[in-house]
Amino acid sequence: MLTVVVAGAGLSGLAAAISARETGASVVLLEKGKRDDVGGNAAFSGGLFLFRYDGPDDLTSIAEEFEPGMRAGKIDAPAYTSEAYAAELMAMSDGRADPRLVETLAARSLETMRWLKEKGVRFTFNRTVGARVRDGVLRVPPGQILTSTGEGMSRGFEVIKPLLRHADRIGVEIRWSTPLTDVVRENGRVTGVMTGDGTLPADAVVITSGGFQADRELRRRHLGPAWEDVKLRGTRLATGDGIMAALRAGAGDAGTWSSCHSAAVDPTMPSPGRSEASPPFPLHGFWLGVLVNRDGERFVDEGPGPWVKNYSKMGKAIMRQPGRVAYELFDQRTAARVADEFAGSAIPVTAPTLPGLAARIGVPAGQLVRTVDEFNRACTDEERTTGLTPAKSAWATPLDRPPFVAYHAVAGLTFTFGGVRIDPDGRALDSDGVAVPGLYAAGEATGGLFYGDYPGGAALMRAAVFGRAAGKTAATDPATPPSDHLRSPRAG
Template sequence: MTKPRTPTIVVAGAGLSGLCAAVSAREAGARVVLLEKGSRQDVGGNAAFSGGLFLFCYDGPDDLTSVTEDFEPGLKADRIEAPPYTRQAYAAELMAMSGGRAEPRLVDELAERSLDTVRWLAAKGVRFTFNRTLGAAVRDGVLHIPPGQVLTCVGEGMSRGFEVIRPLLAYAERIGVEIRWSAPLMEVEVERGGGRVTGAVVGDGGETVPADAVVIAAGGFQGSRELRREYLGPQWETARLRGTRLATGDGIQAALRAGADKAGAWTSCHSAAVDPTQPSPQRSEASPPFPLHGFWLGVLVNRDGERFVDEGPGPWVRNYSKMGKAIMRQPGCEAYEIFDQRTAAKVADEFAGAAVPIVAHTVPELAERIGVPADRLAHTLKTFNNACPAGDGATEDGTREERGTAALTPPKSRWASPLDRPPFVAYHAVAGLTFTFGGLRIDPDGRALGADGTPVPGLYAAGEAVGGLFYGDYPGGAALMRAAVFGRAAGHTAATETEPASRPA
């Protein structure tokens, strides 16, 4: 007589997607072994270094307050107005920002499952709040929430993301997930002849952990100089990391050797503008180089003193992840964000972190201090100022959205106000590499797919190890949402569709 054996699911990577997969599989009744390449101080992957942003669908205020009733100071109001952000709008935005290349099934499932997954995270102890820098504002006693408002975790600055990880880790340990630290995944073992997954090879010693299924959630390859050079280009080999140094593509490579197929934009990445003096992150509770998100309030110039990008194509949270790539294409792979007194205080308070500004009272003085040709910088700013709308459309803080330049290349599509109120302020900016876009092909339930489009038996993937959703750019908050949605899906699928072997009673 035999009795069913509880399936063993191995999850590689203790970031957001890995923790969601582990918790979901454990809640579905599986024994779960969670492997983390780093020590306990490295828990959280890229999510730990993020701003804790989540983009999800909602029908109105009731959906938002079902997730949180926490408000940052000054945002509490008598009433909330929140136009719907529908599944169709979410999918359309992500498809548009991918240039139509994102996998439609993954896009649809991300949108469909987003609200329920945020509620699931909140039930595990993750606390969310409304954030004014992302568009929420109180007017006449009413809190106005723009469509697509991104909620953030309760916390400070760019360390908010760790406040997603902290409660999830505690919950995982409480429900019996077995976590092995300093245990990198080396190989995924499969039956001879390309059968199903049978285990995971761990560490330099080659220990094998028998498993009925393996979930790859070990991140992308931004931590590998060799893979950056091969796929992103030689200029990225020495790029400053904003994300975890431990995501070196090991999980992706192991899955490819086990029969999974590639997907997505292997030559693209998330890369924000950052202060070059700030160190790359180490421990997961440390803040990463603060992204210089104020670009939309001023102009970006290269070392030749010339503009090279539209600084205001839309809300900053929808565009910051491509500014680093634009900078990387400039001479010396560097640039300067320039502001005047209309917006300098707002930038310093909300969008510059610990970066030290360069201040000058005249344009020639500014050019000398940042090391660009004075005549070119003067011409650039004069041309830009002349292209900005004139008259009473100007606002004191320069943040009126509909203001775009006229007959200027490249344009500044929104928030265009002249830079003519000294002293001028500049921030030195370089590209900060957060994560790569290329990864493994999956279906909406997290199954890893082979080149023929069929699932690799017993192999699953989630998070930044997955390709097919993000290409040139993506809306802010969709990355953590992707990690949680597909991590949760992969863990549940692995636990519920696995048929473990039997053993004598």
């Protein structure tokens, strides 16, 4: 029986371990943290999954639950095809994503959702991601995201718990508090790993230990000095160890190492510790109002649509502002919805007038009034602005119904975009596009798929699709030497 070692017990690692075990391998899953740390970044996520589907039957075959206000006797859900999924990913990467990875993610997403459901993950129609009941019909926009069941927006641990139970049940050996320190390579192929306890032989090694967002020096080197002290939204254990070990073992790098997923978050919330802890709450309501810096000026298009299409770049926009802070502003058109769906326990500042609000949040009153007045005049009946820089390209409604509401926001770093180069089946590739025998990778430890931005729900989908693929491949072809069919143009 082949032995597969998987490094990192997040979503991609659990998917890889389960897949390898169910393919017939003996599997050892290494986790740097304790059992309370299981889940990686997925544990602190909103549990969002974006996948292709042909219509409502595909959605209801996966999600049998409906959040309050979402249940209806009929569902209208136009298809979201693999081609549409791939086109959206390519557009949001400005055409830089590896097309093979893009096409694989899109094509395998639906079957992977069904696989997750078989393992016990429960999904629901979530009221915060675009679908609405109108005239007794649940109207689902193309590209509807389903989420795991749970409370609030940070519900990703509900994905991890059933997978962990399943891994235990089928005989995956999990070693807690056992970080990978290096990958062992002999005679051209990977033969095991080094841990604090010594050498662990293996026929194949799968790196699923996340990005490098929790390492201060790597943040400074790749993201820039301003990111050294950024607030973490994700796991404190993703320090790039697995990525660096894979590169030392001969893997090539891919993707943009200077970019990341970074959302607007409530600065009063601490960075998360154990898996069941809440991360700094993502303030995703910006698309319903306006975002201003401490000078009282707008600096970004809060559209062009619902938060799931552009939330992962808002933190980066805030990081470019004076003091690296911002304020999300609303009036009574949207304040109640924001508080209900998008603010969590964040405490807003309210005032009956804009000058009063400016005084309370510490921005120049005159400039804030001018900013809002200019924005209001630029709003059109089509809910977009004209003649305004930066524009708000969708969901633009005037802020003219006091009292006014503001939420203080800072950047929260979730994960980095650069990592190990892989093929669609999870093989780690060297700089020439040739597979490194015995080495595989998945999830946030890999690069080449996400660049400047990506659609919400694609990150957890990537973890599950490529984790599952890497585990199966590791269990079936670790003895295969490099061959010409793996050669490809360099990605990233």
